Amino acid sequence: MALPEGRRLTLSFAGVSKWYGDTVALAEVSFELEPGVTGLLGHNGAGKSTALALCAGFADPSTGTVRVLGHDPRREPEVYRRIGIVHDRDGLWPFLTARELVEMMATLRDVADPAAAAAEAIASVGLEDAAERRVGGFSKGMRQRVKLAQALVHSPELLLLDEPLNGLDPVQRRHVVELIRRLGTEGRTVLVSSHVLHEVERMAPRVVVLVNGRLVAEGETGAIRDLIRDRPRTLRIAAGSSAQALARELVGEGLASGIRLDGGTLVVETADVDALGRRLMPLARDLGATLDKVEPLGDDLESVYTYLTDHARGRGR
Amino acid sequence: MLFRLALRRLLFRRRSVLLGLAPLLAALVALIDVAQGTTGADALASLMEQLFLPLVLPFIGLVIGSSALGEERDDATILYLASTPLPRLAIALPAIAAAALTTAVLCLPGLVLTILLATGDDLGAGNAAWALASVLAGAITYAAVFGALSLRVKRPVVIGLIYVLFWEGSIATFAPSARWLSLGAYGRAVVAGGLPSSTDENVPAIGALAAVLVLAAVAAIAALWCGRRLSRVELP
Secondary structure (H helix, E strand, C coil), rough: CCCCCCCCEEEEEEEEEEEEECEEEEEEEEEECCCEEEEEEECCCCCCCHHHHHHCCCCCCCEEEEECECCCCCCHHHHHHHHHCCCCCCCCCCEEHHHHHHHHHHHCCCCCCCCHHHHHHHHHHHCCCHCCEHHHHCCHHHHHHHHHHHCCCCCCCEEEECCCCCCCCCCHHHHHHHHHHHHHHCCCEEEEEEHHHHHHHHCCEEEEEEECEEEEEEEEEHHHHHHHHHHHHHHHEEEHHHHHHHHHHHHCCCCCCEEEEEEEEEEEEEECCHHHHHHHHHHHHHHHHCHHHHHHCCCCCHHHHHHHHHHHHHHHC | CCHHHHHHHHHHHHHHHHHHHHHHHHHHHHHHHCCCCCCCCCHHHHHHHHHHHHHHHHHHHHHHHHHHHEEEEEEECCCHCCCCCCCCHHHHHHHHHHHHHHHHHHHHHHHHEEEEEHHHHHHCCHHHHHHHHHHHHHHHHHHHHHHHHHCCCCHHHHHHHHHHHHHHHHHHCHHHHHHHHHHHHHHHHHHHCCCCCCCCCCCCCCCHHHHHHHHHHHHHHHHHHHHHHHHHCCCC
16 A cells, blocks of 8 residues: 555455354445554444454454454464453453463563563553552452453554543553553554544544444544534523523524423523523523533434534535 | 463362362262272273263363363453563463463372272273373363363353263263264273273263363364464453
8 A cells, every 4th residue: 555655554344344144333434544653433333343353363344444553363363462451351360460471471472581571561550569469359450450461461563542531540540541641652653543533632642533333433533522512412401480581692693593392391402501601690690590411412422423424424424 | 481470370279278278078989989899990991981071070170171271261361461562372372381280280189099099909001091191181171171161251160060970970871973082082082091990981982182182182282272272362
């Protein structure tokens, strides 16, 4: 594949679909990765783990091509010397200590000094104090860090991390986020999946968004965030007997693009939720209205991703 | 390294103690025989051919063999091994070898007791060697075959148990047409060929050494299939 000068392609997904029986897990997904951290964002069941499994060579695409560092890991396992993987399953050999496990993975990946590499990887995830303890007695967060250490132990060029922050406490999360950012700045390619946008935003300057197996957005994380933030929103406002007057004011000030009155409750559609938020209380005060409840509707992740899907369709994707 | 890993996973666990009790069943029967004054090479051959080889060994081989690779796939630890540059056969072989050794080790105390009790004054190196050889060959074969089964079906123990109880432990012990298609029958052929006192007629008439070679060939084919399957199957 010809690339512009200076571009170093490390992973490519070209027209990849994957289905299991009648279930479509991924549909015609194409994206390319270069060094740096990229977030793979999507709700549960969006196809993130399937995409990562295909990148890791654990499954074959039904159609399309996956190339990892120029190779097909399914048929060329030598490439695993250059890939580190944290998968979402929790299984570890419970009778091994953290050091034994990480050192074994270093040996299996032909690292020159497995003991030193294991010690360094364990230190990088802050697990030195528990290195000689069996992983069978570890908490979810500690197991997650062992998984990360084994993925880092051979200093891979490409890291595939499936929900690596799951089970971590806030301090550990901060540490791992910082570690992932550092890996990106070191020139490694990191693909990290999550269903939480603000989490991805902290570590990945670029994001790929999957919804129901389709790629619906791709680009700078900030731009995707703005797109999500600026999307039209719907609020339910319980204003009692002042509901009608409040509705008139909201329309009059151009804060609502649509309003439905349901007894003392307003369902307001707005294109600028920030402006509405700023003016709502002053307007209510001027009208002498009491607002019993103000709540967003359709603000769950599913709705956000559905909006991105519609937005992508609008662009003719 | 992978052999040691698999051995720790298969052998050093509570389940092994329970499985190790199964071969003592044969020793218990041998003890009853002793009490009734029935000892000798023919008593050993009878116990091996009617209890140890058709039931005890395949049962232990099933539990251990199906854990060798199937358990790694089910708990997803196989993903760590699969994300290394090792050829898939190099992942499968140590697990099968460890399963074979574990099966043999779990059988050994009960087998030795059975040999000692059953043969009584008739204990000879030949008697013991052929009994041990039949168990060792069977352990290797069952480890590979049930390892392969665990990569093919979701409930290998259920299917394997049906095979052990209805085929190896029942039909293959009396139906002449089944003798060529039973792994246990080849194990019994080792005993029948090695112990002149054997009266088991429902075994392939190929001699002890040829029976060992057949079992080794089946084990090799199953092990190769495991390696091939691991490189093609989609991992969880």
